[in-house]
Amino acid sequence: MKRFAVLTAALAVAQLGLTQAATTITIATVNNPDMVTMQKLTPEFNKKYPDITVKWVVLPENELRQKVTLDVASGAGSFDVATVGAYEVPIWAKNGWLTPLTPLFTKDAAVGKAYNLNDIIPGVRNALTVGGQLYAVPFYAESSMTFYNKDLFKKAGLTMPVQPTWTQVQGFAAKINDPKNGVYGICLRGLPGWGENAAFFTTLVNTFGGRWYDNNWKAQLDSPAWKSALNFYVELMKKSGPPGATSNGFTENLTLMSQGKCGMWVDATVAAGFLSDPTSSKIVNSVGFANAPVGPGTTRGNHWYWSWNLAIPKSTKQEDSAFKFLTWATSQEYIALVAKTKGNWASVPPGTRTSTYTNPDYKKAAGAFSSLVQGAINTADVKKATKDPVPYTGIQFVAIPEFQALGTQVGQYIAGALSGQTTVDQALTQAQAAATKVAVDGKYQK
Known part of the structure; x- marks a missing residue:
């Protein structure tokens, strides 16, 4: 009987440890269709990272900007991942409101190699780089x-x-x-x-x-x-x-x-x-x-020129988990997942990766507009x-x-x-x- 009680107590402690290990991240994003798709694909993220719970705050563009700006400027820490535009990133980086991502890619070499930062279109990546540090990664870019x-x-x-x-x-x-x-x-x-x-x-x-x-x-x-x-x-x-x-x-x-x-x-x-x-x-x-x-x-x-990007506010207490989501949602793997889910490569988040525009399936699906889009972004x-x-x-x-x-x-x-x-x-x-x-x-x- 005592042995059973000890085992039960040990199991309870183990379960408590698992519960404590799980983290919750809150993501703020705009209610554009691409981001709504991202929210719907949360279960796919959870398959890869079952110990991370994702909460969403999805708002119209004007309201999102106001709420996120107030939060990161005050250091309130309501959001662990924020959707920010090409306008905000350099300004917020200089203000010290965003976590530099370059050290995180260096820290997690496996993620860095799989993510392939060099695949991100150079002009898009440069717009998110301040003082040699990358402060956000692009979810999609547009002209x-x-x-x-x-x-x-x-x-x-x-x-x-x-x-x-x-x-x-x-x-x-x-x-x-x-x-x-x-x-x-x-x-x-x-x-x-x-x-x-x-x-x-x-x-x-x-x-x-x-x-x-x-x-x-x-x-x-x-x-x-x-x-x-x-x-x-x-x-x-x-x-x-x-x-x-x-x-x-x-x-x-x-x-x-x-x-x-x-x-x-x-x-x-x-x-x-x-x-x-x-x-x-x-x-x-x-x-x-x-x-x-x-x-x-x-x-x-x-x-x-515009890009919607994912960044990690300096005020987050869940940096590692936020980084996992941010790299998942802007990866080549995610783009392929959207194509598979929608059954249409023309529906994937555009303008961010060279590999998207060299992909035969994307060329076939988006042939009517892909060259115009590339030309507009590049010029x-x-x-x-x-x-x-x-x-x-x-x-x-x-x-x-x-x-x-x-x-x-x-x-x-x-x-x-x-x-x-x-x-x-x-x-x-x-x-x-x-x-x-x-x-x-x-x-x-x-």
């Missing part, structure tokens, strides 16, 4: 491009060039627009946010010859280029866009386009895979692809995005810490002009004042 419905174009007797102009797009949209039958000439971001409407609109401004600041950090938002771009955008959306456009960001426009409601859509290249996925798109056989439009001012800055120049010189880097954003708030504020003014709550002139007067205040308060002006 922007034009999507169009070939059936609607054929019906209207139109032909989309590989490199359209905004003037051509305006004409196409007017001819396709058929709101009585629930079809709109064009869908563009209208939802306020520095990563939503302000991102798209900045590329439009670039092509009209505009910029946020001149070389002396004098705000340029009341310039003729900005006025022409905003008038063009408002007129185009009012005449040929869907109603309630100020509520439509990437996700909402993806739904409209995939349901055949839009003749055209200019947005992130990552959408090419979603629109080619028969499980979520009704236009798989009619979707066409072209470069992002160029404007009357310049051919520079028409398509952006997106964050240092030469505007007609005239600027003191900042970035195509669809200004790479300064204050831009997250400034871009969202200006996005609200743009949305106000689009909805008719203010005039274009009033919106740009407000935007100019906000940008000027940032330059002065931030001591950028000398």
